[in-house]
Amino acid sequence: MLRFLTTRLISMVLTIWAVSFVAFAIIQLPPGDYLTAYMARIAAEGERVTAAEMEAMRQQYGLGDPFLIQYWKWISGIFGSGDFGQSFEWKRPVTSLIWGRLGNSILLEGLAVLVMWLVALPIGVYAAVRKYSLGDYLATVFGFLGLAVPNFLFALVLMYLSYVWFGTTLGGLFSQEFERAHWSLPRIWDFFSHAWAPIIVLATAGTAQLIRIMRANLLDELKKPYVTTARAKGLPEWKVIVKYPVRVALNPLVSTIGWLLPTLVSSSVIVSVVMSLPTAGPLLLRSLTSQDMYLAGAIIMLLGVLTVVGTLISDLILAWIDPRIRHGGGR
Amino acid sequence: MLKRIPHPNACVRAIRSRKILAALLPGLMLSAAPALAYEQAPMLDERVESGDLPPVDERLPKNPLVVEPYESIGKYGGVWRSGLRGGNDNGWIARTVGYEGLVRYDREWKKVIPNIAESWEVNDDATEYTFELREGLKWSDGHPFTSEDVAFTVEMFKNPEYPANTWIDAQSNPTSVEVIDDTTFKLVYDKPNGMLMDQLADINGTMIVTIPKHYCSQFNPDYNADANEMAKEEGFQNWTFLMQDKCAWGWETERWTNPDLPTIGAWIVKEPLSGDAARVVWERNPYYFKVDPEGNQLPYIDRLNMRVSESAEELTLMALNGEIDWQDRHINTNANQAVFYDGQEKGGYHLGKEVRATSSTLVFQLNLNHDDPAMRELFQNKDFRIGISHAIDRQEIIDVVFIGQGEPFQVAPRPQSQFYDEKLAKQYTEFDPERAVEHLEAAGLTETNADGVRLMEDGRPVRIVVDVIAALRPEWVDMLELIQLQLAQVGIEIEINNIDRTLFYDKRPGNDYDAQVWSGDGGLDVMQEPRYYFPANEESVWAYKWQAWYTGANPDIAEEPADWAKKQMALYDELKSEGDPDRRAELMKEILTITKENFPVIGVSLMPDGYYIAQNNLKNVAPTMIDAWLFPQPGAYDPAQWYFE
Numbered sequence: 001m002l003r004f005l006t007t008r009l010i011s012m013v014l015t016i017w018a019v020s021f022v023a024f025a026i027i028q029l030p031p032g033d034y035l036t037a038y039m040a041r042i043a044a045e046g047e048r049v050t051a052a053e054m055e056a057m058r059q060q061y062g063l064g065d066p067f068l069i070q071y072w073k074w075i076s077g078i079f080g081s082g083d084f085g086q087s088f089e090w091k092r093p094v095t096s097l098i099w100g101r102l103g104n105s106i107l108l109e110g111l112a113v114l115v116m117w118l119v120a121l122p123i124g125v126y127a128a129v130r131k132y133s134l135g136d137y138l139a140t141v142f143g144f145l146g147l148a149v150p151n152f153l154f155a156l157v158l159m160y161l162s163y164v165w166f167g168t169t170l171g172g173l174f175s176q177e178f179e180r181a182h183w184s185l186p187r188i189w190d191f192f193s194h195a196w197a198p199i200i201v202l203a204t205a206g207t208a209q210l211i212r213i214m215r216a217n218l219l220d221e222l223k224k225p226y227v228t229t230a231r232a233k234g235l236p237e238w239k240v241i242v243k244y245p246v247r248v249a250l251n252p253l254v255s256t257i258g259w260l261l262p263t264l265v266s267s268s269v270i271v272s273v274v275m276s277l278p279t280a281g282p283l284l285l286r287s288l289t290s291q292d293m294y295l296a297g298a299i300i301m302l303l304g305v306l307t308v309v310g311t312l313i314s315d316l317i318l319a320w321i322d323p324r325i326r327h328g329g330g331r
Numbered sequence: 332m333l334k335r336i337p338h339p340n341a342c343v344r345a346i347r348s349r350k351i352l353a354a355l356l357p358g359l360m361l362s363a364a365p366a367l368a369y370e371q372a373p374m375l376d377e378r379v380e381s382g383d384l385p386p387v388d389e390r391l392p393k394n395p396l397v398v399e400p401y402e403s404i405g406k407y408g409g410v411w412r413s414g415l416r417g418g419n420d421n422g423w424i425a426r427t428v429g430y431e432g433l434v435r436y437d438r439e440w441k442k443v444i445p446n447i448a449e450s451w452e453v454n455d456d457a458t459e460y461t462f463e464l465r466e467g468l469k470w471s472d473g474h475p476f477t478s479e480d481v482a483f484t485v486e487m488f489k490n491p492e493y494p495a496n497t498w499i500d501a502q503s504n505p506t507s508v509e510v511i512d513d514t515t516f517k518l519v520y521d522k523p524n525g526m527l528m529d530q531l532a533d534i535n536g537t538m539i540v541t542i543p544k545h546y547c548s549q550f551n552p553d554y555n556a557d558a559n560e561m562a563k564e565e566g567f568q569n570w571t572f573l574m575q576d577k578c579a580w581g582w583e584t585e586r587w588t589n590p591d592l593p594t595i596g597a598w599i600v601k602e603p604l605s606g607d608a609a610r611v612v613w614e615r616n617p618y619y620f621k622v623d624p625e626g627n628q629l630p631y632i633d634r635l636n637m638r639v640s641e642s643a644e645e646l647t648l649m650a651l652n653g654e655i656d657w658q659d660r661h662i663n664t665n666a667n668q669a670v671f672y673d674g675q676e677k678g679g680y681h682l683g684k685e686v687r688a689t690s691s692t693l694v695f696q697l698n699l700n701h702d703d704p705a706m707r708e709l710f711q712n713k714d715f716r717i718g719i720s721h722a723i724d725r726q727e728i729i730d731v732v733f734i735g736q737g738e739p740f741q742v743a744p745r746p747q748s749q750f751y752d753e754k755l756a757k758q759y760t761e762f763d764p765e766r767a768v769e770h771l772e773a774a775g776l777t778e779t780n781a782d783g784v785r786l787m788e789d790g791r792p793v794r795i796v797v798d799v800i801a802a803l804r805p806e807w808v809d810m811l812e813l814i815q816l817q818l819a820q821v822g823i824e825i826e827i828n829n830i831d832r833t834l835f836y837d838k839r840p841g842n843d844y845d846a847q848v849w850s851g852d853g854g855l856d857v858m859q860e861p862r863y864y865f866p867a868n869e870e871s872v873w874a875y876k877w878q879a880w881y882t883g884a885n886p887d888i889a890e891e892p893a894d895w896a897k898k899q900m901a902l903y904d905e906l907k908s909e910g911d912p913d914r915r916a917e918l919m920k921e922i923l924t925i926t927k928e929n930f931p932v933i934g935v936s937l938m939p940d941g942y943y944i945a946q947n948n949l950k951n952v953a954p955t956m957i958d959a960w961l962f963p964q965p966g967a968y969d970p971a972q973w974y975f976e
Contacts, residue, residue: 033833036836276641276645291833
């Protein structure tokens with residue numbers, strides 16, 4: 001196990017380094033740089049920037065340097081002193097901008113995942129056990145509806161209905177008076193009274209997929225002899241199903257935990273923009289369109305780190321729930 | 332001889348009848364001018380009683396600026412709710428609380444009037460401007476606002492380490508300050524600077540009065556030897572970054588991320604803008620230097636609350652739901668207009684009119700400096716441009732894209748402008764394919780290929796790639812698609828090239844484009860923004876190499892302009908150094924006459940009016956506003972005298 005962990009950790013560091021390099025390179029691919037984006041934004045306002053001002057800013061930001069030097073400055077700052085560089089657009093250190101947003105993302109999307117699992121797993125189990133029943137078809141229909149309706153459209157419809165029916169505007173994660181407050185019971189209540197809508201929107205999309213995977217996995221398992229044996233031994237039906245085949249059927253789900261977070265962050269960008277959620281998605285989108293490269297690079301890199309760490313965690317959980325992996329691994 | 336411009340407060344204005352105040356303050360009679368007793372907002376009473384704040388008479392300057400209300404004397408209180416788009420929407424903040432310069436424009440955008448400065452004098456050759464500040468003027472922390480603050484700002488902008496490069500330290504004619512005493516200073520120029528008062532009165536003029544020396548000097552190594560270490564400790568590379576973070580100038584975003592930065596404006600930021608802020612909250616500045624004619628210190632409105640939203644949809648719903656008191660930006664799109672109109676009763680708001688400062692909805696800019704000699708010759712041929720102009724069915728575009736709003740219009744001063752010239756605005760706007768063909772043939776395009784596309788002299792078909800940023804204004808693409816069909820009728824092929832805005836800008840220095848489109852800036856701000864009247868600045872894309880020759884900013888690509896453009900440039904140089912406004916107007920008209928003769932860019936239709944939405948209980952709001960950046964609405968219409976009924 002120790003050897004397993006060490007090799008995994010080493011490969012993790014290498015992966016993260018590779019991610020940082022590729023991320024930095026991709027961000028630089030589009031034509032122009034932050035300053036051309038800035039100039040365009042200012043011009044759309046009816047204002048203009050003089051060439052001299054641009055040149056002064058270009059020097060101040062070090063945008064004239066070659067790619068490798070820029071990359072080296074950036075990466076050595078991160079590993080040397082945890083300094084992710086300056087955000088051009090905000091003119092302040094990137095670290096002061098991202099943590100709060102990333103925290104919101106993890107909280108909100110974690111809750112969405114939880115809801116997704118809580119809804120999808122029982123339905124998936126039910127759909128497998130009662131194959132081709134009315135309930136199975138209903139679950140399938142609603143699941144696919146959730147999958148087929150684009151997230152942002154669902155969000156817009158929810159916002160519109162809430163305005164028409166209740167006269168309230170959905171948006172954000174907190175009421176304004178709780179925005180800056182410390183966590184307390186009323187604040188938690190306020191959070192949930194806002195967060196239910198985005199959680200539902202984010203959860204619906206993944207639910208169908210989960211139901212289908214769970215159903216298919218479980219159907220494979222139910223036919224296996226050990227299930228028949230368990231039944232023959234007289235175990236109660238629910239115990240037969242929950243204790244053995246469901247655990248096995250969970251394997252493919254658990255092994256993809258690591259990808260959940262980046263998938264959710266990237267798929268929730270438009271929902272976050274539409275519902276004005278203070279998560280990492282809109283910040284990433286903005287930084288990409290304005291070519292605020294250190295900010296965008298930092299977010300992409302942190303998502304990479306989360307993916308890698310998530311994969312490690314999912315491997316560990318897998319080993320824990322499935323003895324075959326724990327004992328059978330040749331390492 | 333010095334021209335003395337009197338300030339309107341020199342004589343006390345006739346005071347209106349005032350029932351409420353007279354009842355409250357029976358002793359206050361207004362026989363003698365200085366006896367005007369000042370009143371403050373109730374929310375400040377407690378702080379004055381506790382000794383936290385000095386009394387209002389001591390907070391106001393000796394000679395506060397008297398703001399004439401639109402309709403009536405207001406009452407104190409209330410919160411003005413509005414919305415920011417994204418975390419970085421400094422434009423909205425600049426427009427609402429940021430427009431506070433040494434001088435300002437009157438509400439018609441015609442004349443420069445006093446603001447922070449109470450008067451000024453200009454010498455004959457427009458090289459020395461002497462300003463008189465209000466005596467006893469204070470920053471929002473109670474510290475006196477003096478000539479030293481202006482001198483500090485100008486000196487810092489001219490520091491080569493500090494990357495400002497604004498009009499203050501313009502290489503061609505930088506500003507110097509001569510401090511005479513606490514309230515008197517001179518702005519001095521080597522060369523005549525006739526446009527200075529306009530520059531000071533527009534939104535960019537705010538730069539010179541936004542940096543308080545007593546607070547900001549701690550970040551400057553000339554005043555604090557540890558400034559660089561301080562910056563490093565805070566995580567910045569050097570002092571210039573920390574300075575920009577703490578003491579950004581004018582309308583820069585960071586200016587509103589630091590609640591400790593004293594300001595001169597009507598409201599102080601309490602909950603600042605930041606990467607994860609969901610709202611920005613402002614509170615009245617107890618030292619604000621303006622009063623109404625009855626001596627009530629402005630602003631009337633206690634607080635501003637700006638929702639920071641990523642979502643234009645959320646802001647639209649908030650406005651429909653009556654959760655926004657005044658807003659135009661982000662929500663006043665063409666598409667939303669019908670929805671807002673229908674929702675007036677339910678939302679308790681009404682729509683007001685905004686006259687856009689832009690002239691044409693689209694400016695078709697052929698690259699007159701094209702690298703391909705055949706294209707260049709063609710684009711520089713006036714007959715070719717006239718032919719294209721006549722081939723465009725402008726009424727069809729107006730009907731289809733703008734639901735009938737607007738009229739055919741070239742890129743020219745708007746009818747409201749003193750420079751309006753009917754011929755310049757209307758020439759070649761009739762839709763006349765036959766005339767179009769005549770002109771195109773006169774330009775040498777007599778032959779066509781099998782597809783009906785006209786051929787240039789070297790046998791290549793005329794095919795123009797038009798760059799456009801659809802993300803910025805979706806209607807540009809709608810318009811271009813119609814223009815594409817219309818031009819195909821006369822044998823001109825255009826290809827619509829929808830690209831990202833950074834690429835759009837990146838192509839310019841490389842001269843890598845046939846044509847680009849934008850909207851017609853300079854419809855009302857004719858003199859300040861002449862980019863389409865002659866090759867004046869980097870936004871004159873139709874003659875990018877010529878403008879480089881003129882501005883001298885990028886000598887590598889500069890190219891000597893045509894004689895007519897050179898003549899315009901000489902006239903504009905003369906205009907910039909001319910102190911007399913009437914003479915400046917004459918010079919501008921001469922420039923426009925040359926524009927009219929040469930017809931460099933093609934316009935489509937007059938930009939239709941926009942709108943704002945205002946809650947019905949919000950009073951003293953101008954029913955019609957000009958929508959411009961240099962003259963920023965609503966700041967230019969004194970939101971400090973708005974009040975809630």
